[in-house]
Amino acid sequence: MSTDGASTNGHASKAEMDPNQNGDENKKTYHKQATGLAWETVQAHSKENDLKLYGSCFCPFVHRVWISLEHKGLDYEYVEVDVYRKPKLLLDINPRGLVPALRHGEWGCYESTVLMEYLEDLNEGRPLLPKDPKLRAHSRLWSDHINRHIIPIFYRYLQAQEAKDQAEYAKELTEQIAKLVSAADEQGPFFLAGDHMSFVDVQMAPWVIRLEKVLTPYKGWPNPEPGSRWEKWVRAIEDAEPVKNTTSTDQLYLDSYERYAENRPNTSQVREAINSGKGLP
Numbered sequence: 001m002s003t004d005g006a007s008t009n010g011h012a013s014k015a016e017m018d019p020n021q022n023g024d025e026n027k028k029t030y031h032k033q034a035t036g037l038a039w040e041t042v043q044a045h046s047k048e049n050d051l052k053l054y055g056s057c058f059c060p061f062v063h064r065v066w067i068s069l070e071h072k073g074l075d076y077e078y079v080e081v082d083v084y085r086k087p088k089l090l091l092d093i094n095p096r097g098l099v100p101a102l103r104h105g106e107w108g109c110y111e112s113t114v115l116m117e118y119l120e121d122l123n124e125g126r127p128l129l130p131k132d133p134k135l136r137a138h139s140r141l142w143s144d145h146i147n148r149h150i151i152p153i154f155y156r157y158l159q160a161q162e163a164k165d166q167a168e169y170a171k172e173l174t175e176q177i178a179k180l181v182s183a184a185d186e187q188g189p190f191f192l193a194g195d196h197m198s199f200v201d202v203q204m205a206p207w208v209i210r211l212e213k214v215l216t217p218y219k220g221w222p223n224p225e226p227g228s229r230w231e232k233w234v235r236a237i238e239d240a241e242p243v244k245n246t247t248s249t250d251q252l253y254l255d256s257y258e259r260y261a262e263n264r265p266n267t268s269q270v271r272e273a274i275n276s277g278k279g280l281p
């Protein structure tokens, strides 16, 4: 596959246009192949394997599972799918047609948090959940906070077209992140004490990356305050090898999220859920 083809640079020729472009070839669309270090990781994991991650390179939910696989150092195969054209091999695992999906031998499953738990339960490679039951519950509690209170507001804010709404959602996102940070170990740099990434860090990492690479350019989301605990955490996440090795170059995120930033029709199930006030898929 070429790295600079029409379907990988965010533009597409008329014949290849995606539904979210709504017939306008000048609109950027989602990338269909990772770039930068993430592309190197795809290539290093292109060989047939019993454990397969079906993913789309721009997707933050996929990013979670991918970071987990890299953190654990498991053998796996990364399979890129065009999630809006829903190949049968994806629908066979996930009738909802969402990525990430995982196949392990004959068995398949989906939902990013469930998949992270599954990989944890394999007890192979570096764990992400701590041993202590109370710390495990603490990790699950704050993962739930991310899923319920941070991710929906991230999309609501990104899709908001009115300045008034953007200001309201920026405030709410700031408050929800502040709650998460206040639950983190005081020193860090990660969520739990000690110098290692764990479950909550991986749950949050894809959105840490997209705050800077998507929400800042499109909606003016501010950089973390210098010297703050939040800044320390953001830098630790960005510098973690499993995160770096699964992150593409900035342009991929800029192009892939233009449809959300413009709240364009035919973008995704996530966009529809936000606009109709329903829970995320």
Ligand SMILES: N[C@@H](CCC(=O)N[C@@H](CS)C(=O)NCC(=O)O)C(=O)O
Residues within 6 Å of the ligand: 056, 058, 059, 060, 061, 062, 083, 084, 097, 098, 099, 100, 110, 111, 112, 113, 267, 268, 269, 270, 280, 281
């Ligand atoms: N709750 C799911 C959400 C996954 C999800 O929304 N994935 C998006 C891509 S980022 C998707 O598959 N969209 C397909 C569609 O909108 O049809 C999870 O945590 O895995």
